[in-house]
Amino acid sequence: MDIAKVIVDVPVRSTDRPFDYSIPQPLRVWIEVGSRVAVPFGHRTVQGFVIALESGDVREIPGLKPIQEVLDLIPPLSPELIDLAEWMSQRYACRRISALQAMLPTALKGKAERFISLGDPVNDQAADHSADSIFLDEELFPMFPDTGREERDITDFISRSGGEVSMKQLTRTFPEAAESVKFMLRRGVLVESQTIKDKMGKKKLKAVNLAVGADSAREALSSFPARSARQKEVLSFLIEMEAMLPLPLKEVLAMLQVTAGTVKSLEEKGYIEISEIEVYRDPYRGRDFKPTEPLLLTEEQEVVYTRIARTVDELRHEVFLLHGVTGSGKTEIYLQSIQRCMDQGRQAVVLVPEISLTPQMVERFKGRFGSGVAVMHSRLSVGERYDEWRKIREGKATVAVGARSAIFAPFTNLGLIIVDEEHEGSYKQEENPKYHARDVAVRRAEQGDAVVILGSATPSLESYYAARTQSDIHFSPVLLEMPSRALGNELPKVQVVDMREELKEGNRSMFSRLLHSSLAARLTRGEQTVLLLNRRGFSTFVMCRSCGYVAGCPECDISLTYHSRSDNLRCHYCGHAEPSPKECPECASEHIRFFGTGTQRVEEELGKLFPGIRVIRMDVDTTTEKGSHEKLLGQFRDKKADVLLGTQMVAKGLDFPDVTLVGVITADSALNLPDFRAAEKTFQLLTQVAGRAGRHQLPGEVVVQSYTPEHYSIIHASGHDYTSFMLEELNHRRGLHYPPYCRLILVTLSHEQLPVLLRLSENYALNLQGKARQRRWYGSLDKQSSDALELLGPVASPMPRLKGRYRFQCIIKWRGSINAIGLAREIAEELEDSARDTGLQISIDVDPQMLM
């Protein structure tokens, strides 16, 4: 191959296309689709990704510049991921480089030079399944003189150069050795590292190994004089532990209670050697994960599992929507499906929302699959994340458990992707590229004939609708249901308290009488309580405390947002504005105002009502420190507290046997968010948190406090009635034209000067409408036609001024087979080009989760 097509890391739109570079002869063997390279661009050298290779006569192309350098020996991206990035750039209207960068761990995002050093494959326990590493095959070398010699030449060269050489040196000295080097890197015989060593350097550890064969060491033992008893002890220990060598020096000293001097003398005598080995920074090091065996499946689980296993065995692509009530044992389905996939020699990715990536969750996977599990989430340090990523790329992990970005785990034979709590909004990335991990999962699985399991007790409307109607051309999951709990117990009884009545009867406290007495009962019985304070949406809306009235937009059926500066209420979908009311238009009460309360206040109140009560508060304030989440939950599990009080964090995934009461302080706060998904999110949250109660022997009870107990999301959540809620919500969405009956694109324009922004936003809307009309797309979604596009706005964004820039937005609603995303982008690019000097910025969010 002579020409590489490269996407360069230059953050300008005009560079969002592949550029051609020639490949110098010595680099040819190193460059693959997915390689990261350094290339000249303008007057600079920039980083880029090779997305295709072509043959051609380089001399015929004038001005073709050569690639300067390959940045990694094993390409960090696979051809499969390169394809996925291309798809993402279309699907989310983002730049290709932004999609490519999203797939790499932070450690690789900089401009770093890479070094190669000698690894120690025998030491790695995770790799013992691949113990046929070249060190052990040494006696075979003579049979394959070429392979063996080249590899030995390389390792010799590296050790002669002090154990480490730069990539540049290596490729220059061994231009033809790409295959061998890659092979050795994959086996861990060689390892790569970064220039920015302090930040990313590998962790080294002193380790002890035998310098002679075990047999000669055993012989030597008998010749030891009596006064060298300690040395004898160390040596016989090492002989005994031969299979585990090398062992960390520290551990040997601690286990045998000997001094470093003893070990040193053995080294001087030439029986043992002490060397530095590289260790992976394992964030879960030192933690014991109790190994678990597969559970005997319940009847319901068996049916579901058999269906999934069949598809896994057929190596076929299929998407399953696993709707199982809280406690139905979805995790066991995940675990056994992963095992099945591993039996096929394939790998698996498990996506979990960041917030529920709790130690309990990690424990379940590590307990079943041991160190073959890589964990990826944002609370790990850059170095830790890099190590976990390398574990995957080097084939030392077969399962990756992680938040959103784990969908890009560099597996080469991915067979199964699990998206747990698939309804979670946090799967959508709010920055560029604004991708949804669930959709990327489906796409990646489709490319690679893999199975997807979307699991939830409360599937999203989009997934459920697609599964029920099979109407979505890209996405028609097979619905699998588990309506009962695995341990056979009932779902907890839910009681809804009308807080308006409480106020009427003189109770001004934030606790209803029922919640108060239920809590008191738990304290006497020594059982535990989870209290949820739903903080989403507080203080953006105005509510009447007497009747529960909340001001809504007459056009859009979402609540109005209060703007303190102008003291009025506004709809940020359509721009409708009205003065903020002084008395309730429904009941004339004066108790109409902002609504707000925090976890800290609830904690204080609890202390006053129940002196001596032990409360663990879990919210953004108490969980910023690394590991604090884990610590707090551990304390609660050890029954060091009576109450776990928190925000959304306490609602998901927790499985504690002694929790028999769940209280929700205000169920409706999120209902009043100016968000068409408000009812759906409220239903999901209530169902999830209710599901924390009574999961084991003791029966559970749930108390939900609400100012609008008649709201269908609250009624159906209290009846554990997912289907009825869905039907009612779908009806709503159909009438108002919201997803899943159409799709949305949020276009946000920003500029430093308001008048300019106003004019450009108007232009955007007009141009888009004009083009859509020309193409006969534009028309009301009310009409029967299957293709339709409507535009709302421009209106000021909910955050109308950010970092000195004014912001306006348009919402595009569309359906059918039209290329609305392409059009939204095309108009944006035209406008940006024509207004280039003015500093206009346009951001496009396809299928936005938040319209705020």
Ligand SMILES: Nc1ncnc2c1ncn2[C@@H]1O[C@H](COP(=O)(O)OP(=O)(O)OP(=O)(O)O)[C@@H](O)[C@H]1O
């Ligand atoms: N086949 C089984 N036999 C015995 N116990 C089981 C079985 N399957 C699951 N369990 C147990 O049932 C409990 C609930 O299972 P799990 O936590 O997986 O439910 P879930 O469906 O993930 O619930 P949620 O959506 O609430 O997180 C756990 O304690 C689990 O160990």
Ligand SMILES: [Zn+2]
């Ligand atoms: Zn009122």
Ligand SMILES: [Zn+2]
């Ligand atoms: Zn409106």
